[in-house]
Amino acid sequence: MTFANMTRRAWLAGVAGLSLLSATAATAQEKDDVVLGALRFTSHAAGFVAYEKGYFDEENLNVSFEFFQAAQPIAVATASGDVDFGLAGVTGGMMNLAEKDAVRIVGGVLHEKKGVDGMMVMASNQAYENGLDTVPEIKGHSMAMTQVGSTFHYMTSRIADAEGFDISDVRLVPLQKVGAMVAALKSGQVDAMIMVPHIAKPLVESGAAKELGWLYDYAEYQISTLFTSVDNIENNRDMVERFIRAYAKGIAEFNRVMLAENPDPAELDEMTRMIAKYVAPDKPYEEAMASIQMGAMNLNEGLALNMTDVAAQMQWFKDQNLVDSDLAVDQLVDDSFVETY
Incomplete structure (x- = not known):
């Protein structure tokens, strides 16, 4: 083999190596596009915090938000695939969609707790x-x-x-x-x-x-939850797990700052400004600040879910003939993603 052939082979190998590295880098940079359906509520702010703090980016997720004016349409949009995740209370509409194997609750978000102002x-x-x-x-x-x-x-x-x-x-x-x-x-x-x-x-x-x-x-209950489509759970489980990890970080940061007895003023101001962009986009910050800070509510650490209370809610909806009596808890909730109690 001549020196020229060796040099040419080495050059080709180098080009191939660079191409492989470029392809790998491009793959690593690709993110899953995810749409989160939410209300412009401070109680939904952990998702906004996770976005602003880069927690979704860390999980290779490109998250955007779709805002609604009531809870039940969020469940409908999640079932149809218009959004990938929904944040909303446990409603009759959500339960009826769960009975059709369209959506499942995968985590707990807002929970009433004495000592923390709620509803x-x-x-x-x-x-x-x-x-x-x-x-x-x-x-x-x-x-x-x-x-x-x-x-x-x-x-x-x-x-x-x-x-x-x-x-x-x-x-x-x-x-x-x-x-x-x-x-x-x-x-x-x-x-x-x-x-x-x-x-x-x-x-x-x-x-x-x-x-x-x-x-x-009157009720220390599981008000709102995080839910997604059954299709995402069955066919894109890794994405669901990554989303939950990032959202849980947003909850931890929200609770640490917004529910602190003596919060650091600079941290409180920084987070309030983050939240204001989503909760009150049309108001001057000075006008929105007080209501956001007064509106901080207890969020479930780690997205842990009070499944006992969700089951009790489901039974009430059945008793009111608002939900099919055959609906089972394991149709409404997938308990494999977070801790339940």
């Missing part, structure tokens, strides 16, 4: 002036909710059960969107509603509504 029970000024000044007195009054079978529907039933009256004693008014609920309460078209603190507290502080009490006095 506030509120009255309109007009109703308050006419005597609705305690939670038990919602009996006989109108109550705003998004849809029949929504978390607002379920939460009202928990209060009714605890206070010894039937949910039929409350006139439930489905208004489809959270914004419409707020408008109806402020105008006195409905007497009461239950709402997340980043919306509820500013309403009370501005004099637009009255605080009656807190849901955690």
Whole structure:
């Protein structure tokens, strides 16, 4: 073999090696495109934190957000594949989709906990002036909710059960969107509603509504969850696992900063600014800051799921004939991704 042939072979080998390295690098840089369906709620902020902090990037995920105005449409979009993951309460709509093997809950997100402000029970000024000044007195009054079978529907039933009256004693008014609920309460078209603190507290502080009490006095329950399609679980499990790892980091960081008794002012300001971009994109930061910080709620560390409570919720929906009676918990929940209790 001549020196020229050796040199040529070496050059070709080098080119082949460089091509292989380039192909490997390109593969390593490819990311899974993932769409997360959410509400513009502070309780959904762990996903925004995970995005801003680069936790999704670390898991090779290119995440974008699709925002909704109620929980049940998020479940529909997840089932159809319009979004890959959904953040929302456990609703009748989600359960009916689970019964069709379209979606599964894969983690817990928002959980009521005494000592951490959660869902506030509120009255309109007009109703308050006419005597609705305690939670038990919602009996006989109108109550705003998004849809029949929504978390607002379920939460009202928990209060009714605890206070010894039937949910039929409350006139439930489905208004489809959270914004419409707020408008109806402020105008006195409905007497009461239950709402997340980043919306509820500013309403009370501005004099637009009255605080009656807190849901955690009636139910420390698993309000919202993370869910995905059965197709993703069966055919893209690695992506689901990576997403959960990144989201769990977002929860840990959110709880560490936003729920701290004495948070570091610089860290608190930095995180509040992150969240404000998603929760209040049309408001000046100075206007949004207080409501976001007041609205921080207890998020499940590690996305751990209160499966016992989810099962109890499912039974209530069955009892109300809002969900097929044959639905089983293992159709609603895939418990292989996070800790359950």
